[in-house]
Amino acid sequence: MNKSAKGRRNEHKSRQLLLGLGYSIVMRSAASHGDWDLIALSPALPTQLVQVKSNRKPPALSDSVAYDPNWLLRYHVWKDYAHSPEIYDARTGDHRGAEEIACRELDNPPLK
Numbered sequence: 001m002n003k004s005a006k007g008r009r010n011e012h013k014s015r016q017l018l019l020g021l022g023y024s025i026v027m028r029s030a031a032s033h034g035d036w037d038l039i040a041l042s043p044a045l046p047t048q049l050v051q052v053k054s055n056r057k058p059p060a061l062s063d064s065v066a067y068d069p070n071w072l073l074r075y076h077v078w079k080d081y082a083h084s085p086e087i088y089d090a091r092t093g094d095h096r097g098a099e100e101i102a103c104r105e106l107d108n109p110p111l112k
Contacts, residue, residue: 003054010078011037011052014085017076018048035062048072051090055079061090 001009015026015038023040038050049071051058058075067073073090088095 006054007052010054010076010085013078014038014050014052014076017085018050021045023048035065046070046072048074049090050074050076052085053077058088058090 011028015028018026018038018040021040022045023042025041027039027041029037029039035051036049037052038048040048040050047068047070049067051074053075054077056077058077061073075088075090076085077088078085086095
């Protein structure tokens with residue numbers, strides 16, 4: 001499988017994960033070379049921007065862009081043969097498994 005097909009497959013897996021968390025709209029930026037691959041929206045949950053990576057650590061977050069402090073900025077890193085991604089908080093570098101982060105965010109969403 002070539003790199004673009006693998007990246008596309010992992011973006012779709014992250015999209016399904018976000019829909020499963022309760023986001024009603026998850027948009028994919030096809031052939032994106034920008035900072036974010038997915039944007040997840042829901043009236044009940046904070047907006048989430050996601051950069052999807054395959055088998056490599058996430059890049060450093062650019063300081064040149066100011067993001068809304070209530071938005072969740074996440075890196076999803078899909079390792080080969082893994083059933084869920086490693087998820088990094090782009091602001092803090094905090095790293096947890098997908099299930100742990102999902103439970104924490106659903107129980108304690110950021111205040112708006």
